[in-house]
Amino acid sequence: MISLLLLIAAASSLPDKGQPPLTAQTRMSGGPRPAEQTAVRFDHADLSFEVVPRQRRIRGDALLTFTARAPLARLVIDLDRNLPVSSIAIDGSPLSKRAWSNPEGQLVIALPKPLAAGEKVQARITYGGTPHVALNAPWDDGIVWSSTPDGRPWVATTTQGYGCDQLWPCLDFPSGEPALVDLHITVPPGLKAPSNGRLIGVDTLSDGRTRWNWRARQPNTYAIALAVGPFEELTGTYRSRYGNEIPLYYWYLPGKTEQAKALFAEFAPTLDFFEQVIGPYPFADEKVGVVETPHMGMEHQTINAYGNNYAKAPEGFDWLFHHEFAHEWFGNQVTAANWDDYWLHEGFAQYMQPLYGLWREGDARYLTMLETQRNRITNRAPIVRDKLLSEEEVYEPSLGGAGTDIYYKGALTLHTLRGLIGDDAFYRAVRRLVYGRKDPAPGNFRPRFGSTREFEAIVKEESGQDLGWFFDAYLRRAELPDLTVRRDGDTLRLEWREGSRFPMPMEVKIGDRVERIAMAGGSGTLTVPAGQHVVVDPMARVLRRSSAVEQYQTWQARARQ
Known part of the structure; x- marks a missing residue:
């Protein structure tokens, strides 16, 4: 009887959706940043997670390496206060608890000695707790605790809107990407933990738990993701039109093999489309990776979340898989340094679907798909405001954001631009935006940051036309030309x-x-x-x-x- 009561008490203490609450600081991703954050270069993040589904908790250990760009007396690192810190060490020396504070979700660490410009520092932060449970992922961020039909844990995270600080101590703004990330994810027996980058190895611990070790280069801050479940795998190798080989992986739930095979069959033709029309797959040295999740989806670099339930569509391909995969180019390879340029992620990714319809079937399919998007444009707010903004300020209409117009109006703006300057100039401009060069080939580019103003300048060079009037009309004004x-x-x-x-x-x-x-x-x-x-x-x-x-x-x- 006592054991049953304990189980009931434990279950009742588990967090509901939307709990524990987030502070305003944690909810803000991007926007103006403290001087201490822009004064460092983020060199390396070595992140260890233990996922405990039964308690709905995570334990974390983060070894963060920074280089000072300017003199620095303290570190300011974003971390949700729902994940309290138990210890911090600087360059291997433990700090007194009086040396740090985190009242609202921004961890301030006083350094034992100030750094001069060019000096490096390592901070080891041990933390853990109950992460915020997503209310309606992926539109509302957090962790999703779910289970498979046979009752085994099925867990996923999504942090695009509120930011990486819901999971790990980070610099929560787009250009806060670490140059290199190592991930070590420990999960209960029988579960797998596919994640970003390249698999270094899987360790089996004495109690049957496994630790999955991954390495990813320059991942987008919100793209670092946890996905845990009793997954089965489909694997393959794609021979690129550029001559290199790209490993393909799909992790899916047991009992869905036929549906999974059908989705996996879309990987190769979709890759061929992007490589022909845009350019080389940016992370060929790591993988193309997709994992089935209990939320709709998200563009987690090399481990895209897929939760479209294998829906069929008249265009003959899975729009969600295609959209998230497009973000490997638009969002992960080229990242908006300021959320004000969010449409560079979503408008381009949205436009790639009718372009794929055109590539597969021709003009009729292209125009049909565009018409669906056209009818969803609302014109309530400008897409670009030329200000330093947070993600919510760009997306949420209640905060003056353009909402889904960054998708649909962004896509139709690109359609109009392509018609105005022609295919050759359009695709040359897009290629330069994505890769930062005209001649991308495997190995000669790295992820980069872009902006609307940069894209305008590139379009001007490639088309020979000053189109400031065009971008002002479609991006900086709410109403459409009449x-x-x-x-x-x-x-x-x-x-x-x-x-x-x-x-x-x-x-x-x-x-x-x-x-x-x-x-x-x-x-x-x-x-x-x-x-x-x-x-x-x-x-x-x-x-x-x-x-x-x-x-x-x-x-x-x-x-x-």
Whole structure:
């Protein structure tokens, strides 16, 4: 009876979704940073995790190596206070507990002696506790404690919105990436722990637990992930069009072998598409990795989370797998140094799906997929504000963010840009954004940071056109460009309400022929014989305001009430 009561008490003490609560500090990822964080280079993170599903706890030990860029008297490291620190050592010497504090989720460590610029320091931080349980992963961050149909633990993490400090002591802003990360993940007997990078080895401990050892180079801060379960594996090797071989791995739940094989069969053609259209797979020396998770998905570098339940779609491929895989190029290879440029991750990744439809089946599939995205654009806030912002300030409408427009409006902006400057200039510009060079090949590039302003400059060089007006219209203003069309006798007049600020050329179909109107100064005319049928922008090349879409969205909103 006593044992049963203890079990009931233990179960009742387990955290519910959304618990334990996060401080405002932990919820903020990115934005303005303390001077001490920008004054260090993050050289190496050696991270040890023990995952204890029965208690819904983790234990951690982090050995962090930094180089001072400027004189430094203390370290400021982000770590959720739900993971209290038990000890800290600096360069091997233990610190008194009076030497550190973490009241709100930002760990401040007084160094025994100040660092001069160029000096290195190692901090070993031992911590552990009950991590925040995601309310609705991956849209709300945290850890997901789940179980397989036969009752075995199935665990996954997602930290994009609130940041890496929910799991480990880190620099929680995009350019806070460590140059190298070693991961050691200890899990209960019978479970596996696929993670980022390359598998160094698996140690079996005396009590049957296993420790999974991984090494990843320059992972995105929020891309470091834990995934634990009784996984089965599919493996293969892909021979790239660049001549190198890339290992492929998929970890999936038992009982889903046929579905898993069908998804695994998508790896090779998807790789071929990206390597042909964009360039070499960025992490070929590590792996292409995917793991089945109890949440929808996330672009965890070389170990993308997949939770789409093998859904089928008319385009013939799994959109979620494709979207997260696109982030290996857009998000992991090129990372926005400021969350204000978040659309460089999501807009590009979203646009890759209709481009894949075009690559596979042609224009009809491409336009059909784009139309679905077009109808989801809301235009409530600008995508880019040219300010240093946190992730939530960019994404959350309640904080002035653009919400899902960073996906859909970002994608349609790229579609419009491609139509404006042509395929050659467009793909040259994208390649330079991703790799930082025109001639990427395996081994001659590393992950890098990019920005909207940099992309604008690259587009200008590759197209020979100054398109500041274009990026201002689509990224820095909320409302879409608005085209008026009037027909007076034999004259067709097109005019952008934005006038000379938006000289976007337009195509017009008259009968069976298509004419292009330059629209210099924001307007243009065309002579149209009486009785001829006219279609403006017949191939939907230009994203612009549509009263029909607005009315449709209003009707949809009312229907949902």
